[in-house]
Amino acid sequence: MQSEYVMDALDSKLNELFDGKVVRKDLLHRIKKGTNVPTFVLEFLLARYCASNDPAEIQEGMEAVLSTLQENYVRPDEANAAQSRVAMKGKHKFIDKVHVRYVEKEKRHWASLENFASQRIAIGERFYRDNDRLLEGGIWAEVVIAHNDIDADAYAFYVEDLRPVQLSRFDFASYGDAKKAFTRDEWMNVVLRSVGLEPSKLSHRVKLHFIARLAPLVEPNFNFIELGPRGTGKSYFFSEFSPYSTLISGGQATKSVLFYNNARHKIGLVGFWDTVAFDEVGGIKVKDPDTIQIMKDYMANGRFSRGVEVIADASMAFVGNIDMSVEQIVNSTEYDLFQPLPEQFDLAVMDRFACYLPGWEMPKNSSAFLTDRFGLITDYLAEAFHHQLKHSNRYEEVSKRLKLGSAVEGRDEKGIKKTLCAFLKILHPADSPTDEEFDEYVAYAVECRRRVKEQMNKRKPDDEFARINLSFFDRNGREVVVYCPESLSASATLEPARRRLRAETEEENGVVASASPSPVRQPTNVLEPLEAPASASEPESPTERHYTIAYGDTGHSYDTIFGPYLPGAKSIVVEDPYIRMPHQIANFVRFCETVVKAATVRRIALITSYDQQTDMAGLQEKLDELKESLLEYDVALEVQLNERMHDREVRLDNGWIIKIGRGLDFYQKPEGWYAVGATDLSLRRCLETKVDVFRNPPSKG
Structure with a gap:
């Protein structure tokens, strides 16, 4: 017999103030192991059947969730049996991801389910008219598929009903009022438990990293990048946490898909999602240079022009892997922390990143970091973030409290302020941080922007980005210069040699460069020897x-x-x-x-x-x-x-x-x-x- 669950103080407070909007995360982990259904879908069911702390009711609810999944969720290898079930019963309800596409030569729309193996399911206009995202990436839903008995029709199935798997109503005022009863640290722990992590297992700095991962979901037009080792869950928040986020995995990133399709006169992904995330960013193939130019315009101000002027709110997040050690990179005169990015991502793209999260500091995925405590229902928290992205602006509040140093330039200031706005929305949705808390967020935001600027300065042969000592004035009026921990003593990063510029100047003046190194101060702790980058004729070694x-x-x-x-x-x-x-x-x-x-x-x-x-x-x-x-x-x-x-x-x-x-x-x-x-x-x-x-x-x- 299962031992009775004992709530801690945060559990009790959360259940009291968010009654009916919390779920025990260990229940999610138990179900998650046996299915690849996204987290927000599973918690949608857990909230329906397990919104209780009574062991008997929870057990009964778990059985109901498992029964619902068994009855309504179809695995890929069961597609033929699912079609047969609909044909025999006349109709059946499924939990699946639904896509709708327009077939031009037939002048009509067809729906498809990921695990139903039919690309020609008839669907009424009201469904894709009321749910635009059906046409752009698809949505998870409870969908009733019915059988069409009319032999003359060119389809066997049609959508009889469709309910997106997300909250139908959200009251932000009550969310904000309930949050006020929590201290900042308590609320940070609530957010971390809500995404499935146990905060007691994490250092305070790592907690801030996880909060920063959520920033693109809550702040519009937020340009975010995280590069680091494999297996740290970089793409999880964008693939499973929120129904308002979509993850692009590899393949070609085209302007028609991302921004605007001129042939169909339809806006792309940025018009339908709060966050467009790129997984394995190093593998992105961009064949059309116009795509990068449009991306630059959009990342700069949330608008672009492709015959028509388009304005959108979607944030862009880029996640990928770094194969070399960070210590090796920062102490190298050849490499930088943007190394995994595609060659089309030039300095103009990099300069638009507001936050570079140090993925090498994140813990590897492990059950040891998962919580078995209560947290907010994932979908509920995602709705709070969605509401703030669309309706909340903390920029003026941040501007009034923030004083930055002279090295902070235009794009630095914008990036820092947007990171601060995201932290305020996540951790202080209806109140304001103390001066001490605000200084902590500022220091973190400045560090994340400095990491971007340091790497650009390393790449640029002149001094355009040389003002890397970004600073702010704290609550006592003291100027604080912020450093990145990984490069604090790395001369190769802090004072990069301008060898390319010197070589170009000598060539212009007719001076032949000697083979010996130029007399500039060399870094004292470069790791030697460094591996040479793979040439075009040498294929890279395959990796996990x-x-x-x-x-x-x-x-x-x-x-x-x-x-x-x-x-x-x-x-x-x-x-x-x-x-x-x-x-x-x-x-x-x-x-x-x-x-x-x-x-x-x-x-x-x-x-x-x-x-x-x-x-x-x-x-x-x-x-x-x-x-x-x-x-x-x-x-x-x-x-x-x-x-x-x-x-x-x-x-x-x-x-x-x-x-x-x-x-x-x-x-x-x-x-x-x-x-x-x-x-x-x-x-x-x-x-x-x-x-x-x-x-x-x-x-x-």
């Missing part, structure tokens, strides 16, 4: 990756996902239970083509499954044909059928393991077999899926 392919993404193929990890592999094991339908076998053939191009592989073992509908004779015939074809490339294919398997992963004998949530079958059906993307998978739109690439010690023999 954990990312999400978003619904509708392009740019992902078996070559891009598996190709970097194949060199040196001789044997591959593919476990995928769904290599049975013609299109799934075709996907496996394309995968084998990628393997053959690696040249070293001599064996492929496929472990798959079958069901009662599988055409075993047809399956065997197609796989035998593939076997014969592979033998011409000196590759042996072995096939093993196992009807009880469920895992999806590809194991290479060089130690790499690639797990894809949907296996090899993560592509949408093309619009037609004569449309772009029909044969080139890098141009075909994808379904949403997670990809995890990690390494085990290479097998011997």
Whole structure:
């Protein structure tokens, strides 16, 4: 029997002042392990069924949540059964992410569910008229799908009802009034528990980092960047915390998708979301230079022009990985902390970042940091942030209290003030901080902006960004110069040598530069030797990756996902239970083509499954044909059928393991077999899926 939960002081206060708007986060963790449904969806159900502290009621509510998920949430491999259920029952309610697209040649809209495997679900205009985001990235909803019995119609299913999974009403005044009963530190702990973290396990500085991660969700047009090691949860707040945020994972960032589609006369993602976040920012492909120019305009003032003048509130967040050690970078004369950014992100883009969060200081994801205490329902807190982004402006309040030093220039001041506004909205939604608290926020905001300026100063061959000693005047009138901890004693960062400018000047004056170093003061603690950056002719060593392919993404193929990890592999094991339908076998053939191009592989073992509908004779015939074809490339294919398997992963004998949530079958059906993307998978739109690439010690023999 489960022991009775004992509330602490913060639990009691939270339950008293936010009755019906709190949930125990350990309940979320227990359910979360068994499903990939976003946090705000699960808490939507927990709030409905488990809004109590009575053990019996909670247990009953948990059973109701699990029953609801079992009945209404469909996993990707159950899509065919879900369609059959609707056909037999006439209609059924699902919890799923719903997308709507307009098909120009048919002059009508079609809906699709991520896990229902139909791209042609009829939908009434009122649904996508009242929920714009259905057309731009999709939304999670409770949706009733009904069966269409009219044979003459070109569709089998239609949307009978749709309810977005988020609060229908939000009262900001009562939210602010209830918050006033908490001290600043108590409220900071409430916010951290609400996002699933246990504040008692975190240092005060790390708490501030987590608060800063929330800034793009609460402050409009806030340009945020976090770079650091893998596995610190950088993208979580943008993918699962808020229904008002969307995460772009890899692929191409086009001006039509992000900003404005001239052909459709429709605004892009910035018009529909509070936050547009870019995961794995180093992998963003920007082919059109106009995209970067429009991004610069938008990041500068929240507006841009593409034939029409567009104004939007969406913040932009960029998260990515740094592979080198931070100590090595800050003590290097060659590298800087913007190293992972795409080459198209020039100094003008970097100068627009208000806050660079030091991701290398964040703890690795671990259950040790998860809370089992009460917190606000995620959706409720997300609504509070959404309300403040749209309706609250703290800029004047900040300007009256803030006095900055002479080194702070225009963009520095704007970035610092916007970070301060975000902290006030999160931690003081209806009150004001004390002078001591305000000074703490100012110091943090100045540090986050200084980190941006230091790296730009390192890149620029002249002194345009040389005024890096940003300062402010505290409550006692004392000027405080703020430093970044990682570069406090790094001469290579604080006083970068202007070697490029000197070389250019000497060349103009006809002076031949000598091979010996110029007589400038060299940093005393440079780590030697530093690895040289990979040249264009030297491919980078493959690294572990954990990312999400978003619904509708392009740019992902078996070559891009598996190709970097194949060199040196001789044997591959593919476990995928769904290599049975013609299109799934075709996907496996394309995968084998990628393997053959690696040249070293001599064996492929496929472990798959079958069901009662599988055409075993047809399956065997197609796989035998593939076997014969592979033998011409000196590759042996072995096939093993196992009807009880469920895992999806590809194991290479060089130690790499690639797990894809949907296996090899993560592509949408093309619009037609004569449309772009029909044969080139890098141009075909994808379904949403997670990809995890990690390494085990290479097998011997």
